[in-house]
Amino acid sequence: MNKEELLQELSTKISTGEISREEVISRFSLAPTALSKEESSTHFSVTKMLYVLGAAIVVIGIIIFVRQIWYDIGSFERISVTLGLGFIITAIGSVLLKNKPEDNLGTVFHFMGGALIPGGAVVALSELNLQNSDWTVALTFGALFIFYVLLNVVHKNAVLTFFAIANGTATIYLVLNAVTGGPFEGWFGIKDIYQYLTMAIGASYLLLGYAFRDGWNKKLIGMLYFFGITGFLGATFSQVFDSVLWQMFFFLIVIGGLSLSVYMRSRIILVMSTLSNWSCFVYHKRIFCRFTRVANFACYPWFCIYWARVFFN
Structure with missing residues (x-):
């Protein structure tokens, strides 16, 4: 019996009432599969939304906490609660991505770390009195760019790609600032360079x-x-x-x-x-x-x- 004959026979038996549609659906597990996919998709969306909301709350909480204690701590503590904390959170994200690549929790940790590390780098330069050197700032963000490129090669994650692109773009403009003296130094003489670069x-x-x-x-x-x-x-x-x-x-x-x-x-x-x-x-x-x-x-x-x-x- 070929496929057409088999389907015709099945259709005839359903029409005569010998077999019900519910029995066919139950036998071939059609409804549960569709339902499972829908539930999985909904669960993924809700979980992802909760992860993002939780990450935002954590980042905002860290910022508020650091702001409250900022003037009561020294330079080492300021660097630790910004740059150091950012690297620790990023390391946790890498461990989670390696052990549970299908989970979004590692991505959330990398998002929080990526939000803290650039600001922490600026804080470190300021506390070490290096913020006035354009080349030092440019090289710092260049190092962050390389750091995120290497992380992205290992984990292949869109959030890491985003931070690699962001830090790379910042590095390009900072190098140009170091070469030209900044956008406000002789603007009318060098503005075309910035425009063409953009x-x-x-x-x-x-x-x-x-x-x-x-x-x-x-x-x-x-x-x-x-x-x-x-x-x-x-x-x-x-x-x-x-x-x-x-x-x-x-x-x-x-x-x-x-x-x-x-x-x-x-x-x-x-x-x-x-x-x-x-x-x-x-x-x-x-x-x-x-x-x-x-x-x-x-x-x-x-x-x-x-x-x-x-x-x-």
Whole structure:
């Protein structure tokens, strides 16, 4: 008896009442499986929410406690309750991730540790009177970047990836500050360097988000797309005040952002590209040349097309 004959026979017996649907469902365990999956999904969501809420409460509690005793303790104690505590919590998170990789508790500990360690590093530099050296601050955050990269290689966790990216970005800007003397030292002479660097970092965020789309870091895609497109378009828009060439080609960059939103299927990129063009035209239309104003009007039909393609595909 082939599959079609077997199914037909089963359907006939159900129709005649020889076999009930409940018996079939019970025999093949269809309902309990579906219910189990639903319960598992709900349990996972509630557990994860409680973990995040608990982590937030713990971090806030630590901050309040440290603030209350801050002026009553010495330098060593200040470093211990910030940087030292951050490393201890991170070590606990690593142990939990190694022993129970399927549990979220290790990730929560790494989140708390990652929130404390950068601030603790700044406290340590301040207590050791090293905060005035730009290179020392830059190298410190560079060491934190390497630390989180190594942790991420071992554990492959999205939270560790986030802190690696955050500390790496901070390191890049701090190194530039050490080289140039800071953004407020001769701003009009070096501002283009910061703007082009922000464009490059924004583009790298977009590339990272696209590279993470099928991996274990996919939870970071939305954040990377948002900060990437915002940084890139914001830095690009800051160029239009000093350059007629940028005024003319800014709308082409916006069209590129719209095309990118369709290719990456990202509503975030689409929204930020649209807002960028509208704010550019509405709030700064007086400084643009006639060509740019006409080009902005010409973009609006494309906006409708791109919005439709992203939201309805």
